[in-house]
Amino acid sequence: MSQTEIEIATQPDCWRQAVALARQPDGLASLPRTGERVAVVGCGTSWFIAQAYAALRESDGHGETDAFPASEMPDGRAYDRVVALTRSGTTTEVLELLRRLRGRTPTTAVTAVPQSPVTGLADAAVVLDFADEISVVQTRFASTELVLLRAHLGEDLGHLPQQGHSALDEPLPAGVLEAEQFTFLGQGWAYGIAQEAALKMREAAGAWTEAYPVMEYRHGPISVTGPGRVAWWFGDPAALPSGLADDIARTGGQLVALGRDPLSDLVVVHRLATALASARGLDPDNPRHLARSVILT
Helix, strand or coil: CCHHHHHHHCHHHHHHHHHHHHCCHHHHCCCCCCCCCEEEEECCHHHHHHHHHHHHHHHCCCCCEEEEEHHHCCCCCCCCEEEEECCCCCCHHHHHHHHHHCCCCCEEEEECCCCCHHHHHCCEEEECHHHCCCCCCCCHHHHHHHHHHHHHCCCCCCCHHHHHHHHHHCCCCCCHHHCCEEEEEECCCHHHHHHHHHHHHHHHHCCCEEEEEHHHCCCCHHHHCCCCEEEEECCCHHHCCCCHHHHHHHHCCEEEECCCCHHHHHHHHHHHHHHHHHHCCCCCCCCCCCCCCCCCC
């Protein structure tokens, strides 16, 4: 079993710890309060988790929330707080942004490493060291920080660890290991999860993947779907837009719609990515051209 697979398997236990931590509000006082105007930033996986959190926070009525890649956050916008997501705490673009914001905007970092550079630059830090990873490819840290942020918004996630165990134990959907292409679809906050699923497949297995908001899929991207290709929906199968399942069937492609919480279904994609990597003779612990953190000179 690879290190990445070991970390994938520990996600439900990390989620339990995150839910317990969210029930101790004094430890999370630096996270955004209801009514604050917030920007959430990150790079790679952290940007996609930022997208999911921002969509959830705003749709649940907690306040205006934007998500940006750390390198693309516009200057001159007024925010009550900027939240920086960074597993390693060493990502260059995040650190540079926090330096620019010092003394101008309160900042909070969510990281896995207690003594990383980000904890010295941000005004406050939430450290999830129990979810840190050795692997280059992020799985459990990203999902655990989103569980924490969702629980902090008031979601009842007591059911989620059991769903995660189910996602670890069940067989992969039939036919997906043989597929040559994957298009991941989401709506609202689950679009960020679709983006993250596509990234995991590219990183670990070098797979051809795309991700779209579900209503955008028919505006061109469906043209790539066909025999031997998968359209994967993160959400309730009953909430799939009217007629889309039939449209996918007419292409000859395969629709996967597992119907659990999108984070639990993301665990299935994690498993698929490592299984596909092994089938292709790749090592998911050592993905091509990647490092645990992007540190620019």
